[in-house]
Amino acid sequence: MKVIKFKKKEKFKYKRKVIITDLTLNIFVGIHSFEKKKKQRVKFNIEILTDPYVSPNGKDLKSILNYEEVVMQIEKLTNLKHHELLEDLAENIFNIIFKNKLVKKINLKLEKLDILKKTKSVGIEVSKTKI
Numbered sequence: 001m002k003v004i005k006f007k008k009k010e011k012f013k014y015k016r017k018v019i020i021t022d023l024t025l026n027i028f029v030g031i032h033s034f035e036k037k038k039k040q041r042v043k044f045n046i047e048i049l050t051d052p053y054v055s056p057n058g059k060d061l062k063s064i065l066n067y068e069e070v071v072m073q074i075e076k077l078t079n080l081k082h083h084e085l086l087e088d089l090a091e092n093i094f095n096i097i098f099k100n101k102l103v104k105k106i107n108l109k110l111e112k113l114d115i116l117k118k119t120k121s122v123g124i125e126v127s128k129t130k131i
Helices: 033-037 067-080 086-097
Strands: 016-027 040-050 103-112 122-129
Touching (some): 016 067, 040 067, 086 103
Antiparallel strands (some): 016 040
């Protein structure tokens, strides 16, 4: 009897990431009284890892994460209210983006650009993963 070996089909693992780089908005953020009276520039850098098992399909836009929609949601959030801390703002951004079932992980960097004269920026960098 002859043994026939079948060639294995190649399997792939994707890492798909949506990136939003250097989104700069004038917003109310901070604990100091002068920060509550005047908007300041904050730069947002966001990486959003999506479900690698969902293939993008041009006929089904639910198969992708729309970066334009993410930007609009962040603009709406920052226009709604003053955030005391960048950490609070980050958590609110996480809550909005994680509403999309495709999202698995978010890396978020928020920087105040004009708050300390001797620096280019100060801020936070936070990652959150859906378990």
